[in-house]
Every structure is written in structure tokens, then in C-alpha cells.
Amino acid sequence: MSSPAGGGESESEAGHLLDRGVRAIAAAVRSGEATATSLVEEAFRRVARSEPSLHCFNLLTRDAAFEAAAGVDEAVAEGRDPGPLAGVPVALKDNLCTTGVATTCSSKILGGWEPPYDATVVTRLREAGAIAVGKTNLDEFAMGSSTENSAFGPTRNPWDVTRVPGGSSGGSSAAVAAGLVAFGLGSDTGGSIRQPAALCGVVGIKPTYGLVSRYGLIAFASSLDQIGTFAPTVGDAAAALEVIAGHDPADSTSLSQPAADLLSGLGDGVEGLRVGLIEDFLPDVAPACARAAEDAGEALAATGATVDRVSIPEMLLGLPAYYIIAPAEASSNLARYDGVRYGLRVDGPDVEAMNARTRAEGFGREVRRRIMIGTYALSAGYYDAYYGQAQKARTLVIRAFERAYERFDVLLAPTTPSTAFKFGAKTQNPIEMYLSDLCTIPSNLSGHPAVSVPFALDVEGLPVGVQVLAPALGEALMLRVAAALEAMAPASARGPVRVRVPDEEAAGA
Amino acid sequence: MARLARLELTDDELTTLVGELSALLDHVDKVRQLDTSDVPPTAHPLPLVNVLRPDEVRPSLDRERALAGAPAVESNRYLVPSILGEAP
Numbered sequence: 001m002s003s004p005a006g007g008g009e010s011e012s013e014a015g016h017l018l019d020r021g022v023r024a025i026a027a028a029v030r031s032g033e034a035t036a037t038s039l040v041e042e043a044f045r046r047v048a049r050s051e052p053s054l055h056c057f058n059l060l061t062r063d064a065a066f067e068a069a070a071g072v073d074e075a076v077a078e079g080r081d082p083g084p085l086a087g088v089p090v091a092l093k094d095n096l097c098t099t100g101v102a103t104t105c106s107s108k109i110l111g112g113w114e115p116p117y118d119a120t121v122v123t124r125l126r127e128a129g130a131i132a133v134g135k136t137n138l139d140e141f142a143m144g145s146s147t148e149n150s151a152f153g154p155t156r157n158p159w160d161v162t163r164v165p166g167g168s169s170g171g172s173s174a175a176v177a178a179g180l181v182a183f184g185l186g187s188d189t190g191g192s193i194r195q196p197a198a199l200c201g202v203v204g205i206k207p208t209y210g211l212v213s214r215y216g217l218i219a220f221a222s223s224l225d226q227i228g229t230f231a232p233t234v235g236d237a238a239a240a241l242e243v244i245a246g247h248d249p250a251d252s253t254s255l256s257q258p259a260a261d262l263l264s265g266l267g268d269g270v271e272g273l274r275v276g277l278i279e280d281f282l283p284d285v286a287p288a289c290a291r292a293a294e295d296a297g298e299a300l301a302a303t304g305a306t307v308d309r310v311s312i313p314e315m316l317l318g319l320p321a322y323y324i325i326a327p328a329e330a331s332s333n334l335a336r337y338d339g340v341r342y343g344l345r346v347d348g349p350d351v352e353a354m355n356a357r358t359r360a361e362g363f364g365r366e367v368r369r370r371i372m373i374g375t376y377a378l379s380a381g382y383y384d385a386y387y388g389q390a391q392k393a394r395t396l397v398i399r400a401f402e403r404a405y406e407r408f409d410v411l412l413a414p415t416t417p418s419t420a421f422k423f424g425a426k427t428q429n430p431i432e433m434y435l436s437d438l439c440t441i442p443s444n445l446s447g448h449p450a451v452s453v454p455f456a457l458d459v460e461g462l463p464v465g466v467q468v469l470a471p472a473l474g475e476a477l478m479l480r481v482a483a484a485l486e487a488m489a490p491a492s493a494r495g496p497v498r499v500r501v502p503d504e505e506a507a508g509a
Numbered sequence: 510m511a512r513l514a515r516l517e518l519t520d521d522e523l524t525t526l527v528g529e530l531s532a533l534l535d536h537v538d539k540v541r542q543l544d545t546s547d548v549p550p551t552a553h554p555l556p557l558v559n560v561l562r563p564d565e566v567r568p569s570l571d572r573e574r575a576l577a578g579a580p581a582v583e584s585n586r587y588l589v590p591s592i593l594g595e596a597p
Contacts (some may be wrong), residue, residue, distance in 0.1 A: 114577070249562070252557075253557065317543070338515070340579065341579055345581065348590060356516055360517040369530075371516065379510070392548040398554070445551075
């Protein structure tokens with residue numbers, strides 16, 4: 001294994017349009033240079049080859065994809081506008097509702113359930129001409145950082161199939177990193193987009209809370225959940241985000257601001273920007289992750305930004321506050337899985353026994369654990385000591401961000417405490433797994449946007465992400481900084497990659 | 510607690526959970542110990558306004574589709590086991 005498997009070195013399809021990104025694909029399809037059908041064919045060819053080793057998808061929607069592609073091709077042929085994402089293959093996290101297409105949250109409890117409506121983001125993508133290839137694997141109900149909590153088995157990391165892709169949106173991040181689709185959708189409650197993006201060497205954006213409608217996103221923790229995008233590049237992740245962002249009357253937390261222009265300023269550089277490198281995470285993360293964040297700061301300074309280190313000790317309150325707030329909200333949201341209205345039922349002599357048996361059988365171990373934590377934190381006698389205190393700690397985190405943004409335009413931090421880890425490495429100790437979200441959680445508590453961008457490789461050739469954080473609705477500036485970092489990062493640090501199976505490589509070398 | 514959460518757990522799992530929960534509670538103790546006497550709680554990250562729509566009748570999910578995913582249905586209603594036991 002002399003060289004890292006980076007740099008899009010897939011053989012047969014080298015240079016295929018599918019590898020040229022969201023905007024290039026849409027431009028080619030819109031101009032009639034390529035057909036949506038040919039892109040969908042290529043996507044399914046790759047999926048067929050990679051799925052046995054990666055398991056990115058819970059379900060493939062092949063027939064619907066070819067039908068949608070034919071519709072796009074027909075629109076182009078007839079001179080109608082096929083939409084800004086015409087013919088672009090996309091992977092949808094399997095907690096986004098799709099009419100008549102099973103939506104599982106990777107849980108047994110929703111077994112066989114087909115939603116009666118589409119999530120707003122699904123509708124917007126379809127109207128924009130994007131083609132959904134399938135529903136991607138996740139940690140059950142988005143609770144986890146490795147996809148090992150899926151009821152349908154884990155997804156593997158294309159950089160090294162003996163390692164996790166991160167989670168909870170691991171299926172979408174791995175599918176994008178393997179080049180199976182041009183972009184993916186995920187949801188981020190405590191880092192579930194940014195952490196797998198970092199571990200898979202792709203860009204992952206968690207937008208401002210309320211920028212993207214959550215209508216049809218199956219709820220985990222409602223004051224934290226937000227939908228966002230994955231793509232190999234900042235520009236393509238931003239282009240996809242532009243399409244799904246914007247007010248939706250069907251989501252009462254949806255912001256009324258018109259969606260910002262995220263693309264035209266991407267190349268403007270960082271001259272004169274004030275950047276704060278958050279110091280407080282650095283001692284608690286692997287040397288490669290700390291070094292990547294520090295190197296990113298130096299790179300920005302070298303291109304005209306003013307970069308200072310800043311200590312924000314409240315950042316370290318994020319993780320413990322989150323592990324009270326998120327389970328509390330989850331225990332309430334997941335009360336709806338009662339064996340009455342959808343999914344699994346395990347019979348019992350009365351309704352309460354039926355509820356309890358259904359839930360014990362239908363929920364996996366981690367979900368049961370979080371429901372118990374949340375039930376405890378919300379129970380009479382403990383509510384003020386835990387949930388009430390965590391809500392106040394949340395205020396302290398938000399105030400600390402506000403103070404920092406008086407001095408800085410954006411903040412910089414590692415995305416994760418480590419690069420992709422081996423299967424089973426953290427499954428025995430829940431707290432160890434929870435620490436994976438150390439650096440990403442504060443942005444969920446504050447509702448601010450954050451993006452992970454691939455910036456380096458560690459000594460094992462695994463990608464390392466760096467996080468850019470911005471104040472509410474600061475996406476345009478945040479993505480401009482991320483694009484500047486991307487331009488200075490080695491191309492070998494980002495996907496798509498050819499799926500790497502170490503044993504085969506060792507045998508073949 | 511498991512009864513409150515409507516989870517029928519085995520004794521083995523309960524034993525494991527007790528250990529895991531106390532480890533987690535230790536981990537979050539930092540939050541419990543904070544002096545927050547003058548700090549208001551945050552329930553929602555950004556300011557929320559009440560959302561109202563005009564009071565006009567409009568179609569909603571029809572009954573057949575709403576019931577289509579249910580494990581048991583009878584006479585256009587969700588069917589569940591007895592709630593109060595047999596009537597005398």
C-alpha cells in the first residue's frame with residue numbers, strides 16, 4: 001500500500017461526467033450534451049459494483065429513477081426547463097419521507113412502513129430535476145456516529161472497508177465518497193453530517209437551524225435537527241443546498257428569510273476576514289486532527305485573513321448538555337412508535353403491554369438507551385437538575401458564540417476527535433462513541449451553520465476534516481472560507497475514491 | 510423508569526443500563542454543577558414566532574392513506590388491544 005487511494009482514480013469510468021460534480025452534470029444535461037438516463041445508468045452500474053462491499057443503501061429506487069430521468073430528458077428534448085439539478089443523481093438519507101417508498105430510519109420498528117407524503121426537500125429536489133437513486137443507511141433514528149447502530153448492518157468506509165464511515169448519515173457520506181452519486185442529503189443533530197463527511201473525505205454542510213424545511217424529516221431531537229448536503233466539493237454541496245433551502249409553510253420552524261446566494265462569492269478569498277481558531281478542542285483530539293485545524297489557520301493567514309487563537313471554554317459544555325437535551329427530546333419524539341399507527345406491533349394482553357413489547361422489540365439497543373436517559377432527565381424530581389440545567393448550559397454556549405462573533409467573522413475547529421475508526425472500536429463504551437461529536441455539537445445547540453471540508457490525510461492515508469463555523473445565516477461567508485481551504489488542501493484528501501479493500505490490495509501488491 | 514418509557518426490558522439489559530446510565534450521569538455532572546442562578550434556559554436556538562394560517566377549510570390526508578400503515582384497522586379506525594379490560 002504505497003499510495004493513498006485518493007484523487008478519483010477509478011479506472012473504467014475515469015473522467016466520466018458523474019465525477020465532474022453537481023453543477024457540471026446539470027449544465028451538461030440542460031444543454032443536451034448528456035442525458036439524465038446515461039447518468040442514472042452509470043450511477044446504478046457503480047452502485048451494483050460497490051454495494052456488496054460498502055452497503056450504503058437500505059433501498060434502491062431504480063424504476064423511479066429511470067422514470068424520472070426519462071422525464072428530465074423529455075423536458076430537455078421539448079425545450080422545457082428541466083430544473084437547476086437536471087439529471088444529477090442523489091442519495092437520500094433513509095429518515096426522509098418518500099411517498100410510497102419504504103422509509104425505515106434503519107429501525108425495525110418502522111418495518112414496511114411507506115410514508116403517505118414526501119419530505120419538502122424530496123419534493124424540491126424532484127422539481128429541480130435531481131434523480132434519487134435510493135435511501136441510505138444510518139444509525140437507527142440518527143443516533144450514533146458510525147452507522148453500526150443500523151438494524152440492517154453497518155455501512156463501510158470506501159477509504160478502508162475495515163473502518164466506519166462515521167454517522168449517523170454514514171450511508172450518504174460513503175455513497176458520495178465512493179462516487180456513486182454526485183451529492184447526498186443527510187441530517188445533523190449533533191454532527192451527523194459533518195462527522196461522516198470528515199471521515200469519508202467529502203464536504204458536509206449543516207445549515208442554520210430553520211434554513212431548510214424539516215417537513216417529512218423523521219424527528220430525533222427537534223430543537224437540534226437540521227437537513228444538509230454532502231458533495232466532494234464546497235461549490236457542489238452549496239449548489240445543492242441552494243435548491244433545498246428556503247421558507248416552507250409546512251414547517252413552523254422554517255425561517256422566513258429568502259434563501260441567500262451561496263455561490264457567486266465562493267471564489268472571493270479570505271482577504272481581511274477575521275478568523276478565530278477555537279483552542280479548547282485541540283488537547284482532546286488526535287494530533288492529526290489538531291494539526292489539520294492549525295494548518296488550516298496558517299493557510300488562511302497566508303492568504304490574507306487575520307487568524308487568532310481563541311479560548312471558548314463553554315464549548316466543552318456542549319457535549320454533556322447535548323447528552324441530556326437530545327435524549328430528552330428523543331424520548332418524547334419517539335413516544336409515537338407505539339404499535340398503533342404505523343410499523344411493527346408485538347401483541348400483548350392490553351394496550352400498555354403491547355406498547356412496551358413493541359418498543360422493546362422494535363428499537364435497537366442504542367435507541368432504548370437514549371430513551372431511558374431522556375425519560376430519566378425529564379422525570380419528576382430530576383427535571384430541574386438535568387434538563388433544566390442543560391437548557392441553561394445551552395444558553396451559555398450560545399452567549400459564548402455571540403461574544404466570539406463580536407471579534408471574529410468565522411471560527412475554525414477540528415471536525416472530529418479522530419479519523420475513521422475500526423468497526424467495534426467504540427461499540428462497547430457509549431460515552432467513547434458520544435465523544436465523536438465533541439467538536440460538532442456546539443453548533444447544533446446554537447443553531448449556527450457549520451461545514452466540514454477535507455483538508456489533510458493522516459499517517460494511515462485517511463482523510464481529516466476541518467470545520468468552519470459562522471453566525472446564524474452566515475452560510476455565504478462560511479462557504480467562502482471553506483472554498484479557500486479546499487483550494488489549499490491536497491486533492492488526494494478528498495473523495496471520490498476507489499473502494500479500498502486492504503486485504504485484496506496487500507495480496508495484489 | 511422502563512415502565513415510564515414503555516419499554517419491556519429484560520433483567521440483564523436493566524442491569525447493564527443501570528451501569529451505563531450512571532456512567533453517563535457522571536459525565537454530565539459538570540452541567541448539573543454549573544452556577545446558573547442568573548441564566549435563562551434555552552428551549553429553541555433561534556427566536557420563534559407563532560405561525561398561523563388563514564382559517565380556511567382545505568383537504569387533509571384522507572383516512573384510507575392515514576390508516577394504510579397501521580398494523581391493525583377496523584371500521585376505518587386504528588384497532589388496539591383492550592385498554593381497561595373486559596366490561597363487567
